[in-house]
Amino acid sequence: MARYKLYCVGASGNSYKVALYLNCAGLDWEPVGVDFAGGETRQNNWRSSINGMGEVPVLEVDGRRLSQSGAILNWLGETTGKFAPVNSDERFEAMRWILFDNHRFTANFATHRLLFSLLPDAPHPQVLSFFRARVETAFSIVDKHLADRDFMLSERPTIADFSLAGYVFYPAEETGFDLATAYPAIEAWRSRLARLPGWKPPYDLMPVGISLNAKRKNHL
Numbered sequence: 001m002a003r004y005k006l007y008c009v010g011a012s013g014n015s016y017k018v019a020l021y022l023n024c025a026g027l028d029w030e031p032v033g034v035d036f037a038g039g040e041t042r043q044n045n046w047r048s049s050i051n052g053m054g055e056v057p058v059l060e061v062d063g064r065r066l067s068q069s070g071a072i073l074n075w076l077g078e079t080t081g082k083f084a085p086v087n088s089d090e091r092f093e094a095m096r097w098i099l100f101d102n103h104r105f106t107a108n109f110a111t112h113r114l115l116f117s118l119l120p121d122a123p124h125p126q127v128l129s130f131f132r133a134r135v136e137t138a139f140s141i142v143d144k145h146l147a148d149r150d151f152m153l154s155e156r157p158t159i160a161d162f163s164l165a166g167y168v169f170y171p172a173e174e175t176g177f178d179l180a181t182a183y184p185a186i187e188a189w190r191s192r193l194a195r196l197p198g199w200k201p202p203y204d205l206m207p208v209g210i211s212l213n214a215k216r217k218n219h220l
């Protein structure tokens with residue numbers, strides 16, 4: 001049995017942040033599928049036994065169950081030393097970008113993707129354009145930041161990169177954004193990440209769980 005067990009689902013970019021870290025760090029891990037579309041994370045027994053916040057990812061290790069991808073990445077960095085910030089300035093900078101990722105970069109991109117391609121019903125166009133504008137703002141900020149550096153903190157990848165990478169490898173037809181054309185620095189950064197040993201795209205790394213994607217296909 002693997003030391004690290006990740007409760008996740010292929011369509012969850014928040015899960016992918018941790019899955020990608022574990023794989024690139026060369027850690028002994030395995031994905032545990034969750035029936036997300038079937039509402040497993042909303043059931044009382046899942047919340048009382050796996051994660052009271054009702055979300056994936058959850059990392060099970062040494063008898064503990066850890067949630068929140070940013071906190072998990074921070075903990076993994078501290079406990080394994082892999083992709084860890086190395087001093088207080090870097091720790092501050094990693095936390096700053098992980099928080100920005102959680103409330104601006106991932107949050108808006110993931111919500112836009114959900115509305116754009118994963119939910120059974122088409123959203124109101126104004127709702128979609130609201131999220132599209134918020135994605136464009138957040139992505140422009142990160143694109144500018146990456147224009148003169150290889151990775152978010154420096155010339156080497158850290159936990160901050162894994163956090164921001166959560167949703168950028170899902171296909172354009174799913175996200176509704178052609179990142180390659182619109183954000184050249186993000187595109188170059190994405191290519192650098194994809195060359196890291198252990199890198200795999202989301203559905204290859206987490207071929208588990210029943211995703212919203214599958215649910216939508218059932219509706220079509």
Ligand SMILES: N[C@@H](CCC(=O)N[C@@H](CS)C(=O)NCC(=O)O)C(=O)O
Nearest residue numbers: 012013014054055056057068069070
């Ligand atoms: N900030 C959290 C976000 C986690 C999150 O939103 N997970 C989604 C799947 S990607 C989820 O489980 N949502 C529960 C729900 O919609 O009921 C993290 O980074 O771990």
